[in-house]
Amino acid sequence: MTIEYTPRGVCSRKITAEVEDGVVKSVIFTGGCNGNTQGISRLVKGMKVEDVIARLENVDCGGRGTSCPDQLAKALKQAL
Secondary structure, X not given: OEEEEXXXXXXXXXXXXXXXXXXXXXXXXXXXXXXXXXXXXXXXOOOEHHHHXXXXXXXXXXXXXOOHHHHHHHHHHHHO
């Protein structure tokens, strides 16, 4: 399944994720802090969707109340 999500309140403009059998196969952030979003993408590859949500949900960036990792968690949660 391919998930395309438009994040809110962060620098990245789009999140595209591939999920197969409940496991994250890939994540691509468009925009945002390139090094950080690449790192997030590599760290979550191969993880169960539920584990990604549990680890990344509610991560805050600079007092915004959200972050790119939190937005990824929201995208995955919405797709469940």
